[in-house]
Amino acid sequence: MDSRVIAEMILHLGHITSREAPVLGLTPAQWAALRYFARANRFSRTPSAFAAFQGTTRGTASQTIKSLEAQTYLTRMRSEADGRSARLDLTEKAKAILAHDPLEALVRAADGLSRSGRGHFASGLQLMLGEVARERGKPTFGNCASCERLEGDGCRRVGQAHYACGFMSEPLVLKELDGLCINFVQGAPLRRTGSFAGATPR
Template sequence: MTKKRQMSGRTVAELVTHLGRIAHGEGFVDDLTPAQWSALRYFSGANRFSRAPSAFAEYHGTTRGTASQTIKSLVSQGYLIRRRSEADGRSAHLDLTDKAKAILADDPSLTLMQAAGALSTAARRHLANVLERMLGHVALEHGKRPFGMCISCAHLKGDGCCREGKPPYECGFLGEPLDEAELEQLCVNYEAGKASAVKHAFSRAALR
């Protein structure tokens, strides 16, 4: 019984790593290395609180030094623009240039996105949900932050309704207003929440 569970857990784990590796494998496209592609992808999807070198380092599972190196090369190649943080003089913000946005259309991991896109909407949502839970489990075990979207974050406040002087959404952790487009960006400060919403989406997908 336990053995069987172990067994198919192993199968799933192998599928995940294999899939990740294969999709990531064809890396050296358009003169960018796999690590550089990862960084570009990260800065493309991260929200404004998370577009810093150390956040990327943590996301990418590497050291700040390595991350710094990757970022430096992207800045020198004109894919990222570095900007000092006004709030904290130590921090730096990285933003994508138009050149970067253009080249992301050739992202080598596009086939993986397409493979996911080929699934039914329900299956895809279910999949995202399950993977998110697994990520939470693994991140917790490794003492890392899971990185998730505001849309399913415990810190999210607000209901999208505009009241006078109030933003439609807000991050309860940072006390910062959020607009709708930001809800689906990655954040370092993500904390798993909304168990009910999760379960709801989950059971719905399972019926498919």
């Protein structure tokens, strides 16, 4: 298939799955923020990381975040490390409303693909996202499971975690491996065989 056709189809898919009118009282920008903070790992649930992911200004991102805090969809926690930076977490109210996310139509369409089809499609999109981000000088977001900075072999030893982030020098729990991260650097995907405990060493 022609590369331009692929690009146009991706763009069109984005257009028809995003609504301009508010859904359940939330604008498309607010829905995008809730999705981001639902998927981002603890290192990336910050206003600046969200702005980078959306490709928008910090001021615009801040306004969206403040509106969600005012509606009690997000809660802000100050960093214990420096007291200046903040981490944003979804409230239970936000987790409940995400079940009605207008993006669910696209999720169902993706579910219709075969498991191998989803894998190939996701890999291709990740490569495309990385290329466009590099060309435009933007950070490339991805997850720990395919990041070259992931350390560990999946085996738990006394006093050690299964995995760790080599960039942040922080241990990672298994459920964090699929979270979006602003510190992502493309590496070989982590092989998973039923459970992380049986993962192939990186």
